Each structure stands twice: as C-alpha cells, then as structure tokens.
Amino acid sequence: MNIKHAALDSGLPVKTIRYYDEIGLINPARDHNGYRDFQDSDLHKLTFVAQARSLGFTIEDCRTLLALYEDDARESADVKRIAKQHLTQIQAKIAKLNTMSDTLSHLINECAGDGRPDCPILDNFGKSGNKGNAPK
Amino acid sequence: MNIKHAALDSGLPVKTIRYYDEIGLINPARDHNGYRDFQDSDLHKLTFVAQARSLGFTIEDCRTLLALYEDDARESADVKRIAKQHLTQIQAKIAKLNTMSDTLSHLINECAGDGRPDCPILDNFGKSGNKGNAPK
DNA sequence: ATTGACATTCCAGTCACTGGAACCCTCATG
C-alpha cells in the first residue's frame, strides 16, 4: 500500500506520515524503488497514533503508548498512569483558558467599541496587575 | 534603568525583554556602553505586553494593540474587534480540550489500571474512529 | 516522447521563547 492510501486510511496527511517515519514512530518496508510500502500493522500504528494525538498526547507519549500497545506483557496500570497525567495537564490548560476567557469577556463587555479612543481593554493592559509574576 | 530592573518591574524574564527588543516590540535607548537604558515609557510597554500575553494574545496582536495604545486617534471598536476574535479562539480551544477531557476521563474510568494487559484505553486507540478526518 | 500523478529527500519556516557560549563593562576588594 502506498503512502497516499495510508494517508487516506489513517486520516493523517502524507507529510505527517513521512515525519512519523523520520522520527521512528513507524518503520514501513520499502519497495525496490524506495517507495514506502505500508502493511496492515503500519496502518494500525498510524491509526493508533492519530487517535492518541487527537486526544492531545505528545509524540513521546505516543511512542511510549505504542510500545505498550505492542507489549503483550504490559500492565494496564502503566497506560492508566500516563493517561491520568495527561488528563491533569489538559484540565490545567482548561482552567487557564477559562480564566483568560473570563477576564477577556469582562473587558469586552466594558468596552464601548465605537469611534472614540476610550478603551477599558487598553486601560487594563496599561496597568501592571501582574507584578507578582515570577520571571523564573 | 537596566534590563534586570525592567525585568523585575515588568515581571518578564530578561531574555524575553531582549527578544521583544529584537523583534521590535520595544526600542529602549542605549547607554554609552551599549547597555539598554529603560525609560518609564518602555516599562509601560513591557507591562502592557506582559498583560496581553498573559491573556493569550499573540505577539502580532500585541504589536497591533500597542500601536493602538499609543494612537490618540484610535477607535475602541478596533480594539474590541481584536479582543473578540481572540476570545472566540480561546473558547474554541476550551471546547476542544473539554472534548478531549471527556473522552479521556471516560477511558480512564473504564481502565482497571492493574497488572493485567487488558486496557480499554489502548483498545480505543487501536480502533480507528477518526476515519472522517480531513488530512487537509 | 511526453505528460501527469505518484513517490523520494532535504532544507527552511512556524511560534515565542529559552539555554548556552563567548565576550565586554564596572566596581570593590586584596
């Protein structure tokens, strides 16, 4: 099966599949002409990674998860731990975005949005308010 | 005022301030020795950008917003429009993350997380489920 | 022989920094 077919089947762009090959997530066979030749097992891996990526797992997580997927002696606890960690990160992101959304919504509501220069949004940005930030 | 002081005052890392100079967000004066010398106006800009960035605005948005901030003839409608667009993007991200969170929570709940290999999380990843994805 | 649709590799760019190397300046101390 050629790469275009693999792309259509997995739902991934051709470029991305080549990239996954380059970083060693997959390792499809090659034809006499150097073209990649995808087997069902390669397709499964691509689908797997596509699913994991769509849930926001990093490539490195995908690598680990793929290894577990192929390991008959795996313990589901390992998978669950990775998933839980990732969920925590997602929820942290959501919390941060919700804070942003709230602040921004409030400012937008206050802003007349007309032809005059007065603007609570800009006013707010001009006032520090984040002095406590640790610059690391 | 030296860069370290500007960093403490603005809550931004020194490196980031140099970067903002490099990309032309700020343009502080220089001493005889080549050191940056920050005025109050530079500090205001840094604080402004720090605030906008903390709400997730891109650097390019910050550039536009800074220009509006300094434009006495601005129209608040311009600011509001940018803010609204950004809010929409934030909310789209939140929606996507919520979907991820829901799916992942569900899978985690189903997973025993013990020493056995059976794992609904991996099972789910192995099953396409995203055939409809447009690879672009 | 040429066209078109495939495929390949390699290089550069994205975004907003961040780390590190190599070096300069200034002041206080021994």
Added chain:
DNA sequence: CATGAGGGTTCCAGTGACTGGAATGTCAAT
C-alpha cells in the same frame, strides 16, 4: 594593579509537531 563578582552584550541552536517548497525520481498511459 590583578582579580572576581555580577552586571551587560551578541549570536547560535533547540524546542514540538509539523508544514511548505524545491529538486528530483518512478511509473503507467497517451
């Protein structure tokens, strides 16, 4: 006066996960 600490400077490379483009190769059909 040499040295060291603690500022500053520039430039280069790396991050994550692709994405775009150029230059080139392959294959079947016209």
